[in-house]
Amino acid sequence: MNDTLGGWLEILALVVVVALSFRPLGDYLAHVLTSPRHWRVERLVYRAGGMDPDADQRWTGYLRAVLAFSLISVLFLYGFLRLQNHLLLALGTPRMKASQAFDTAASFVTNTNWQSYAGESALGYFVQMTGLAVQNFLSAAVGIAVVAALIRGFTRTRTERVGNFWVDLTRVVLRVLLPMAFVFAIVLVAAGVVQNLHGVQDVPALAGGHQSITGGPVASQEAIKELGTNGGGFYNANSAHPFENPTAFTNLIEIYLLLVISFSLPRTFGVMAGDRRQSYAIVAVMVLIWAASVALITANELHSVSSTAGHDAGGMMEGKEQRFGIWASALFAASTTLTSTGAVNSAHDSYTPGGGGMTIFNMMLGEIAPGGTGSGLYGILVLAVVTVFVAGLMVGRTPEYLGKKLRSREMKFASLYILTTPAVVLIGTGIAMALPGERAAMLNTGPHGFSEVLYAFTSAANNNGSAFAGLSVNTTWYNTVLGLAMLLGRFLPMIFVLALAGSLAAQQPVPVTAGTLPTHRPQFVGLLTAVVLIVVGLTYFPALALGPLAEGLH
């Protein structure tokens, strides 16, 4: 077996296991989001919260619940981080400073998991388990809840009700995320991930001297970190760390986990919409973009394209682990940046200009191929709305998607959705580059240094959380501004999505006619892919030209 054959077989194995999960997981999610029956334990949860689980909310009520829950979560986590040194299992770690606690709280509640701290030295086990990992579950569930409301906007008619946020949230956590995370956490431990409460053990090293062996409840956090497309590592090195990702087998499991829900949600959409063909069109676009990205990153890394250091060393192994090699690292890098996960098993900062540039471009696509849990599907559905609208303009007909008319009101929400994140990214990057102190935070100089800043804002605003980690971001300025970028990049789009859901749900559906654009055929797949690439390309081309393109052509 050589590298090339092994690499292709690994990609094939991943595609097979994700494809095999598509139907059962997608169908199960649809069942969870539509079933009228509550579990007994869920009723206890609703009673504790004082909620009526059978009262559906208008889109405004649903939005208020999302925002209230998220605001409470940010405040709670902020307080937790500020006090963590006084709590259980703090292991002598210090109190987190205010700006970093804000950044971290915003980061975990928005499903971003950007980290300006190093877990092994900054945080105790209690705050990691009960503060951070809890948000790994909850922020993932919030994303799925919001897309459930959008799907109901398409499927319900002449109503103002788009579902009950508390029910969607609780069910996704208890029926989907918790059981899956539990099973895979055990699998990860069996395969070598650590799970203990031992603290740091000092051992006399083999060749003399000492080594501090770290511990922690890592596997339980690792499973939900990937499954919920969160990405916040227990340790600084994230999934490159041998205690988080000890073998190429656990590496494959982690990539599977971070892809599987987002790739299965289109099935949920098709089932709930009563037209399964729609799910194949959406998933086809996701797969096309994912496959192209994997191919481009892998090719750039294998051939050390435009990298003097890689050329001199005889390969792009700086920042990569020997047990993974280039193929398994590139596969992880493409998948993590296309899913808003942001876990890393290798240092993206040391990738070739083309490979590293692709990781930035992946995030700029808006995290839709397949994107974060829930957020990926609502992102691509908004782009599908735009695509139908563009096609409607071409033939001079009122556009409609799944029987719902796309009028100026719907298009306003879709346009605002698409404009928000690029505005945050580009304005943020521009301001940082204009400030000498913030420019000085770059580790690398020239276009690559610019890419570090661009990467940071792209990652934050798109709620990815990975980094060109050379940038020193633990400053008051970066902690504050990136924290704001994450909050704006998460909640403004959610407002527009829920407004769109409410607007669609209120409509009476129009019948399909000969003039209706079919949205399940290859033609639509091509159109939607083109719209995704053109929207992103035109928005970000100047920024990419200053960073990775300039470095690659140098």
Add this chain to the structure above:
Amino acid sequence: MAPRPGPLVRQYLAALRLLLVLSVITGVVYPLAVTGIAQAAFTHSADGSLISVDGRKVASSRLGQNFDLPLQKGRTTPSPDPKWFQPRPSAGGYDPLASGASNLGPNNGVLIDSVGQRRAAVAAFDGVAPRTVPVDALTASGSGLDPDISPAYAREQVARVARARGLAPAAVRRLVDSHVQGRALGFLGEPHVNVVRLNRALSTMR
């Protein structure tokens, strides 16, 4: 009697109560249940795959270590010990409290210079031609804790280790061969040699 809270306040209190309930389930019960099962069924890996010499814990087989000579006076970096197989360069000096990568860009002058210096140093240390030194010996890993090297780099070090220890090169070579781990499940990742396990086995050779 206290006034009833308004609907907004009630919603925030409801959100807080739900957050607390879900925090107990996903943040206390779940990780402790996983810890309990892990400790009962997979103690060795859950505890970090620790390995011992003469009953003393000396390392985790998952984490690389330095195999250097004691630091000499007036020097800032220790020299590699020829009696041991050497691991990859590390951005954090194999300190698990400082995991991470160099994050140097692909055209960064510092990285380009380091690659050249490492090539010359490793070639001189192992007594081989500079162009034959494998890539993993010239590049720092992503974690700074990579316990593995390529089989090629392990084989390159056989002659030097055998000489420094007064062992037969063929015996050392057999030891290396028995420590080559293939791809996971036959096709995942890269073949590798775990330097920590290899060196522990080496330390017991006579």
